[in-house]
Amino acid sequence: MKTIKQSWAEPYKIKMVELLKMTTPKQRQIALEEAGYNTFLLKSEDVYIDLLTDSGTSAMSDRQWAGMMLGDEAYAGSSNFYHLEQVVQEVYGYKYLIPTHQGRGAENILSKILIKEGDIIPGNMYFTTTRLHQELAGGTFKDIIIDEAHDPENEFPFKGNIDMDKLDALIQEYGAERIPYVSMATSVNMAGGQPISMQNLKELRALTTKHGIRVIHDMTRVAENAYFIQQKEKGYEDKTIREIVKEINSYTDGATMSAKKDALVNIGGFLAVNDWDVFEEARNMVVVYEGLHTYGGLAGRDMEAMAIGIGESVNDDHIRARVGQVIYLGEKMMEYGIPIVKPIGGHGIFVDAKKFLPHISQDQFPAQTLAAEIYLDSGVRTMERGIVSAGRKANGENYYPKLELVRLTIPRRVYTQAHMDVIAESVARVYLRRKDIKGMKMVYEPKYLRFFQALFEKL
Numbered sequence: 227m228k229t230i231k232q233s234w235a236e237p238y239k240i241k242m243v244e245l246l247k248m249t250t251p252k253q254r255q256i257a258l259e260e261a262g263y264n265t266f267l268l269k270s271e272d273v274y275i276d277l278l279t280d281s282g283t284s285a286m287s288d289r290q291w292a293g294m295m296l297g298d299e300a301y302a303g304s305s306n307f308y309h310l311e312q313v314v315q316e317v318y319g320y321k322y323l324i325p326t327h328q329g330r331g332a333e334n335i336l337s338k339i340l341i342k343e344g345d346i347i348p349g350n351m352y353f354t355t356t357r358l359h360q361e362l363a364g365g366t367f368k369d370i371i372i373d374e375a376h377d378p379e380n381e382f383p384f385k386g387n388i389d390m391d392k393l394d395a396l397i398q399e400y401g402a403e404r405i406p407y408v409s410m411a412t413s414v415n416m417a418g419g420q421p422i423s424m425q426n427l428k429e430l431r432a433l434t435t436k437h438g439i440r441v442i443h444d445m446t447r448v449a450e451n452a453y454f455i456q457q458k459e460k461g462y463e464d465k466t467i468r469e470i471v472k473e474i475n476s477y478t479d480g481a482t483m484s485a486k487k488d489a490l491v492n493i494g495g496f497l498a499v500n501d502w503d504v505f506e507e508a509r510n511m512v513v514v515y516e517g518l519h520t521y522g523g524l525a526g527r528d529m530e531a532m533a534i535g536i537g538e539s540v541n542d543d544h545i546r547a548r549v550g551q552v553i554y555l556g557e558k559m560m561e562y563g564i565p566i567v568k569p570i571g572g573h574g575i576f577v578d579a580k581k582f583l584p585h586i587s588q589d590q591f592p593a594q595t596l597a598a599e600i601y602l603d604s605g606v607r608t609m610e611r612g613i614v615s616a617g618r619k620a621n622g623e624n625y626y627p628k629l630e631l632v633r634l635t636i637p638r639r640v641y642t643q644a645h646m647d648v649i650a651e652s653v654a655r656v657y658l659r660r661k662d663i664k665g666m667k668m669v670y671e672p673k674y675l676r677f678f679q680a681l682f683e684k685l
């Protein structure tokens with residue numbers, strides 16, 4: 227007998243809608259020129275389907291909105307802070323919580339506390355804000371992700387893994403005293419949302435414990451990572467996302483979190499640590515940069531929405547549909563022959579711009595060009611993750627990343643399957659006319675995180 231496949235579907239129904247503006251090709255051409263061919267500089271009202279980022283763009287649930295009404299807007303000791311603290315302890319397993327306005331607020335405080343001039347911070351691929359805060363604090367980031375992560379064609383299921391030999395070599399070369407912590411990310415963003423395995427985390431814990439080195443977890447997308455462990459790692463098929471998330475965190479000493487991703491809120495983040503001394507210093511420092519330690523730059527209502535969102539984010543049905551939608555889009559794009567990073571990651575599809583536009587050299591920004599062309603075709607907004615995002619080294623030279631990608635990031639609970647079809651068709655149309663596409667030159671370059679504000683012209 228033939229078996230009929232069991233599709234995933236959204237574990238929610240729609241209660242309110244936001245209307246979208248449709249634009250003409252001519253309107254999009256004008257908008258793009260005004261934005262200097264940088265999709266970050268487009269006005270959101272000129273965008274049809276917005277895949278710029280999954281950061282702060284998720285749809286909150288009715289329960290989260292109800293939580294907003296329970297905001298206890300006190301300067302100090304808001305009840306929403308205590309609720310959030312309890313949820314972070316229960317769901318994530320970290321002891322002490324410092325709320326921050328978003329992830330980079332936590333990165334700033336943590337980097338300032340733990341890093342001294344000349345330190346080395348190994349990590350499984352860099353993230354833009356994370357590395358910059360490490361550098362501004364006087365440290366040097368060293369990439370210790372496995373080589374497979376730099377190869378978009380390699381289908382290894384845990385391309386977020388750390389290469390223990392690379393880490394061990396750094397410890398031998400610099401000594402453990404100069405390594406304040408290993409910066410470990412789950413669902414490695416810059417590699418295409420690739421997960422790290424539990425086995426790898428256990429090995430990392432063993433090696434770092436031996437040398438007295440901390441592990442700090444960038445847990446922005448930990449639930450999505452947990453889903454891949456559940457689906458692909460032996461021994462975890464019967465565990466819940468909640469259980470897996472907690473086990474991941476148990477191998478680390480603290481975390482920075484951008485709650486704008488996994489945790490289903492539009493703003494917020496936190497630093498969470500197990501070490502009292504680090505907490506004590508962070509609690510003091512947060513007052514300088516964010517706000518008092520019981521609000522950290524957030525309103526009470528924001529903390530309440532976050533507390534509820536964290537609970538929803540580790541629900542198995544939620545995460546299956548969330549990642550299921552991403553995989554649906556990826557498979558559709560592969561049917562059109564579009565070169566994407568494999569395996570498909572948790573939060574978006576990463577198009578291999580080097581393969582898509584092989585006639586454009588990296589100095590002429592193939593990924594930036596492709597993002598502009600996709601917008602022009604349909605009003606779908608994507609972003610560059612390649613040489614522009616990688617920026618320059620301290621000595622002024624460009625980083626030349628191996629991966630030159632366009633990221634189509636899917637906001638959580640926002641778009642439908644029909645939207646996914648429209649997106650795949652648009653990229654496919656651009657793919658058909660790829661040979662006629664020319665590269666660009668950068669005509670304005672800001673000093674920090676240039677991808678946000680750089681301007682380009684067509685060659």
Ligand SMILES: *Cc1c(COP(=O)(O)O)cnc(C)c1O
Pocket residue numbers: 281328329330331353355356411415444446483484485486487494495
């Ligand atoms: C978004 C993000 C950050 C930074 O968080 P913000 O909330 O944008 O400041 C850090 N790490 C990763 C992996 C992220 O995706």
